[in-house]
Amino acid sequence: MGEAMPSPFPLPEPMRRALELARAAGEAGEVPIGAVVTLDGRTIGEGENRNRRDNDPTAHAEMVAIRAAAAHLGDFRLAGCDLWVTLEPCAMCAGAISHARIARLYYAAADPKGGAIEQGPRFFTQPQCLHRPEVYGGLAQAEASTLLRDFFLARR
Amino acid sequence: MGEAMPSPFPLPEPMRRALELARAAGEAGEVPIGAVVTLDGRTIGEGENRNRRDNDPTAHAEMVAIRAAAAHLGDFRLAGCDLWVTLEPCAMCAGAISHARIARLYYAAADPKGGAIEQGPRFFTQPQCLHRPEVYGGLAQAEASTLLRDFFLARR
Numbered sequence: 001m002g003e004a005m006p007s008p009f010p011l012p013e014p015m016r017r018a019l020e021l022a023r024a025a026g027e028a029g030e031v032p033i034g035a036v037v038t039l040d041g042r043t044i045g046e047g048e049n050r051n052r053r054d055n056d057p058t059a060h061a062e063m064v065a066i067r068a069a070a071a072h073l074g075d076f077r078l079a080g081c082d083l084w085v086t087l088e089p090c091a092m093c094a095g096a097i098s099h100a101r102i103a104r105l106y107y108a109a110a111d112p113k114g115g116a117i118e119q120g121p122r123f124f125t126q127p128q129c130l131h132r133p134e135v136y137g138g139l140a141q142a143e144a145s146t147l148l149r150d151f152f153l154a155r156r
Numbered sequence: 157m158g159e160a161m162p163s164p165f166p167l168p169e170p171m172r173r174a175l176e177l178a179r180a181a182g183e184a185g186e187v188p189i190g191a192v193v194t195l196d197g198r199t200i201g202e203g204e205n206r207n208r209r210d211n212d213p214t215a216h217a218e219m220v221a222i223r224a225a226a227a228h229l230g231d232f233r234l235a236g237c238d239l240w241v242t243l244e245p246c247a248m249c250a251g252a253i254s255h256a257r258i259a260r261l262y263y264a265a266a267d268p269k270g271g272a273i274e275q276g277p278r279f280f281t282q283p284q285c286l287h288r289p290e291v292y293g294g295l296a297q298a299e300a301s302t303l304l305r306d307f308f309l310a311r312r
Contacts, residue, residue: 051232056223057256058214059232067212076207076215091272091279092255095248100213113284116247120284121277123247128269128276 014038014084015106015140017046021061022086022147025049032147035061035085037069037078037102044081045069061085062093066100077101086144088115088137094123098131105133108144170194170240171262171296173202177217178242178303181205188303191217191241193225193234193258200237201225217241218249222256233257242300244271244293250279254287261289264300 011019014036021034025048037045047064051057062085069078082104083097088111097105107117116123117135124132167175170192177190181204193201203220207213218241225234238260239253244267253261263273272279273291280288 051255055226055230055232057226057232057234058219058223058252063214067214070211070213074211076211076213078213090251090255091247091277091282091284092251093248095246095251095272096214099207099246099248114286116251116277116282116284120282121247121272121279123277126247126272126276128247128272130270 011140012084012106014043014082015086015108017043018061018084018086019108019140019143019147021046021048022144025061026147026151028053032151033061033085033087035065035083037065037081037083039069039073039078039081044072058092060090060093062089063096066096066102070100079103082106083133086140087111087148088117088119090114091116091121091123094121097133098124098129101131102133104136106136106139108138108140109148110137110141167296168240168262170199170238171242171264173199174217174240174242175264175296175299175303177202177204178300181217182303182307184209188307189217189241189243191221191239193221193237193239195225195229195234195237200228214248216246216249218245219252222252222258226256235259238262239289242296243267243304244273244275246270247272247277247279250277253289254280254285257287258289260292262292262295264294264296265304266293266297 018034022032026032030049045068047061050059174190178188182188201224203217206215
């Protein structure tokens with residue numbers, strides 16, 4: 001398999017930063033996923049996957065970023081905030097995004113194996129989902145997929 | 157509405173403790189939900205809903221208990237552990253239960269509005285769910301429902 005084609009368009013800064021966080025997670029032996037929370041274009045929370053480092057099954061990049069942003073704002077709701085993440089969120093993270101009242105979700109690669117946005121649970125379409133963000137998928141998916149593919153190939 | 161009928165059978169100790177944690181959460185102004193993680197019958201993590209106190213949209217009782225248990229074991233997986241919770245888990249908590257490899261889930265009241273086990277997402281039946289616990293619902297549901305109902309009635 002060759003290198004995936006990088007996007008010909010400049011990436012929004014938060015997604016560029018999320019990819020950088022994903023790379024850092026991979027270098028630390030974690031699944032390479034990164035996330036950023038922004039409010040009015042300003043970063044208020046960042047996260048890398050930290051499951052192994054923190055002995056925490058809930059420490060996905062999105063969760064870490066959401067918790068950091070909420071601590072920063074001193075509010076358990078992130079009204080008006082955007083979340084940028086390098087992989088389609090799982091059910092856990094989709095639930096947290098909804099609980100946090102995230103306004104817009106931007107994600108890079110789709111995740112047929114574990115995603116819960118455009119696969120399986122399609123959580124935001126369920127009546128038990130009490131808040132739905134706007135969703136934009138596919139941004140920088142080539143870069144994000146390459147990171148993940150190379151990580152799992154190297155571990156075989 | 158009258159008092160719900162208490163169960164005529166003695167409650168397993170972890171569910172009795174989860175109800176106690178739920179009551180404590182309610183007294184602190186949080187939605188009254190409590191959770192306990194056990195391993196071989198021994199409690200290794202407890203949690204109350206702490207969203208408001210901790211400014212943390214992810215701080216549901218189950219998440220707090222799972223994170224405490226994982227920190228206690230020094231492992232991001234809780235293989236062989238059981239989770240006891242007073243309300244049917246939402247999508248976020250169902251995802252965390254699966255990521256943590258919880259062996260058995262015991263919950264009290266069903267949650268038609270936000271549950272993800274026997275409602276809507278039915279997360280454990282999805283192909284994107286990579287680990288499914290055994291599930292036992294309905295234990296102490298009268299007590300758990302009364303706590304929640306009284307809490308929401310008092311807030312109106």
